[in-house]
Amino acid sequence: MDFIRKKICLSVFLFFHVCFITADAALNVSTIPFSDGFSHLFGEGNILHATDDKSLQLHLNQRTGSGFKSSDLYTHGFFSAKIKLPSDYTAGIVVAFYTTNGDLFTKTHDELDFEFLGNIRGKAWRFQTNMYGNGSTSRGREERYYLWFDPSKEFHRYSILWTIKNIIFYIDDVPIREIVRNDAMGGDYPSKPMGLYATIWDASDWATSGGKYKTNYKYAPFIAEFTDLVLNGCAMDPLEQVVNNPSCDEKDDELQKADFSRITPRQRMAMKRFRSKYMYYSYCYDSLRYSVPPPECEIDHVEQQHFKETGRLKFNKHGHHRHAKRTRSQVLDARNHGNQDEE
Numbered sequence: 001m002d003f004i005r006k007k008i009c010l011s012v013f014l015f016f017h018v019c020f021i022t023a024d025a026a027l028n029v030s031t032i033p034f035s036d037g038f039s040h041l042f043g044e045g046n047i048l049h050a051t052d053d054k055s056l057q058l059h060l061n062q063r064t065g066s067g068f069k070s071s072d073l074y075t076h077g078f079f080s081a082k083i084k085l086p087s088d089y090t091a092g093i094v095v096a097f098y099t100t101n102g103d104l105f106t107k108t109h110d111e112l113d114f115e116f117l118g119n120i121r122g123k124a125w126r127f128q129t130n131m132y133g134n135g136s137t138s139r140g141r142e143e144r145y146y147l148w149f150d151p152s153k154e155f156h157r158y159s160i161l162w163t164i165k166n167i168i169f170y171i172d173d174v175p176i177r178e179i180v181r182n183d184a185m186g187g188d189y190p191s192k193p194m195g196l197y198a199t200i201w202d203a204s205d206w207a208t209s210g211g212k213y214k215t216n217y218k219y220a221p222f223i224a225e226f227t228d229l230v231l232n233g234c235a236m237d238p239l240e241q242v243v244n245n246p247s248c249d250e251k252d253d254e255l256q257k258a259d260f261s262r263i264t265p266r267q268r269m270a271m272k273r274f275r276s277k278y279m280y281y282s283y284c285y286d287s288l289r290y291s292v293p294p295p296e297c298e299i300d301h302v303e304q305q306h307f308k309e310t311g312r313l314k315f316n317k318h319g320h321h322r323h324a325k326r327t328r329s330q331v332l333d334a335r336n337h338g339n340q341d342e343e
């Protein structure tokens with residue numbers, strides 16, 4: 001089986017990149033019904049539930065976007081959902097799947113993000129991951145990537161693991177980014193309890209080509225579908241004093257021992273392949289923004305050669321069109337948003 005898979009991978013690898021989906025066995029997770037762990041966040045009328053209480057749709061139309069959140073906050077956890085993104089013309093649209101405590105800690109919030117960025121018809125969805133800790137909003141840690149599949153065609157599982165030691169972003173069973181905590185990061189490493197959020201909204205002012213392509217409501221409603229939700233962490237009721245933490249030691253132990261906390265050699269290979277093929281922006285290589293890379297950055301000097309001082313790839317590996325030249329002010333403007341795109 002393994003042997004056959006490798007052969008298939010080798011023969012079609014260059015064209016289809018299908019090997020990424022075979023990094024290992026599927027993640028071992030237990031899902032919970034929506035009403036057991038979640039509530040509506042906004043856009044009530046635009047949230048449609050399936051009768052099985054496992055799946056729901058978030059709609060965006062001219063009136064509003066929509067979103068849901070976990071009812072509890074968690075001190076460390078594994079947060080996950082299968083998601084299918086809107087298809088067709090999706091410029092200006094952002095679907096976000098993230099953990100935060102911004103409602104409680106407005107000045108010192110923590111946050112871990114997947115943000116999916118829509119595109120004009122015929123162009124692929126892109127996405128970014130990011131981290132903030134203790135209100136470090138002036139120190140964005142964005143990485144941006146293409147996907148190796150069309151996320152509007154079928155469901156894929158997107159997961160965020162947050163432990164005392166590390167953070168791992170997963171797509172299906174492929175770890176796409178790992179942040180290993182170190183003392184130099186200080187409060188920038190998320191430490192206060194966070195809830196899980198999912199939203200769809202109109203980000204016409206920046207999402208696609210720096211705001212060049214706006215959301216076109218001729219194609220509304222835009223629908224993001226969610227199913228098989230996972231909330232696995234040390235829960236606390238947000239109405240209770242979050243400073244009086246119950247002990248999360250036991251749950252922390254359990255999380256760190258779980259399969260999803262261990263990256264197998266095979267998964268590490270898949271992560272490396274993903275990052276070398278699909279990552280097109282990294283804050284770690286953005287020397288205009290950070291003359292000294294933030295302390296968690298592991299600078300790979302071979303990889304670094306592929307990136308410009310703006311943190312973006314020098315060469316396009318995917319046959320997407322790129323503009324040869326950008327003005328200095330365009331670069332700076334895009335950098336300020338941390339959301340620059342060249343398409």
Ligand SMILES: *[C@@H]1O[C@H](CO)[C@@H](O)[C@H](O)[C@H]1NC(C)=O
Nearest residue numbers: 027028029030254257258259
């Ligand atoms: C999945 O995880 C559960 C709980 O951590 C464990 O009891 C079970 O043995 C695991 N199943 C597999 C197939 O690894």
Ligand SMILES: *[C@@H]1O[C@H](CO)[C@@H](O)[C@H](O)[C@H]1NC(C)=O
Nearest residue numbers: 107108134135186187188191
């Ligand atoms: C978090 O930020 C607050 C306010 O800026 C500061 O007082 C506190 O020391 C910070 N905590 C950590 C762990 O850095």
